[in-house]
Amino acid sequence: MSDEMEGGENRKKIMFIMRKAPHGSIYSYEGLETVLITAAYEQDMTMAFVGDGVFALLKGQDTSSIGIKGFIKTYGALEDYDVNKIYVDRQSMEERGLTLDDFAIPVEVKQAEEIAALMEEQHATIPY
């Protein structure tokens, strides 16, 4: 990693948009991997969970019956990586009958318009 990559003036706003359910496809899992790696580059990172993506944050996930390694615990490590801006789209949450109490980590619920406005501020948005 070069010096200029380590934050400072080159610190860029990057938003990861998590759109898929955690299981059934690998998008959510591999998406989270990119979040963790990018965090090592000390960028100004945001995660937005929209659509079925909100299911990725459910607490009490048990993947033993589908024979897939779960990764909900990895979300608990985001704080250690200084990834603190974690937003859930309100409509996506409510359409799926979920409330803040259902999530395994602290998140902030935002209106779609607020998330859209945040997207406008980003240097890059990366959809998974």
Place this chain on the structure above:
Amino acid sequence: MKFAVQVLEAPYNNQASDTAYNFIKAALERGHTIVRIFFYHNGVINATKLAEPPQDDRNIYKRWTELGKEKGIDIVACIAASKRRGIKDGHIVEGTRISGLGQLADMMVEADRLITFG
């Protein structure tokens, strides 16, 4: 403008690889720079040299060699995603390479725009 390009889907199964190629060609023709092309998810299958598509169709794999070898664009398949899907060094098309996710983070920061296909 400096573009970084990410391809997330496998060739032929999805149009992402075709659209990415067409975008890159058009961008180069207009004098833009491609910082890097990064293959992720099933997009890593773009890098296999073991494929033999029918001869009466486009050869998507050769397009990456054209961009990587002839145009000198850095083309990277994610190593973790590649290992999951049977893509390894020695089995990748000329003009591409396998490396870590840091290459994705790096190009996002470096480029003016990140464009994702798939």
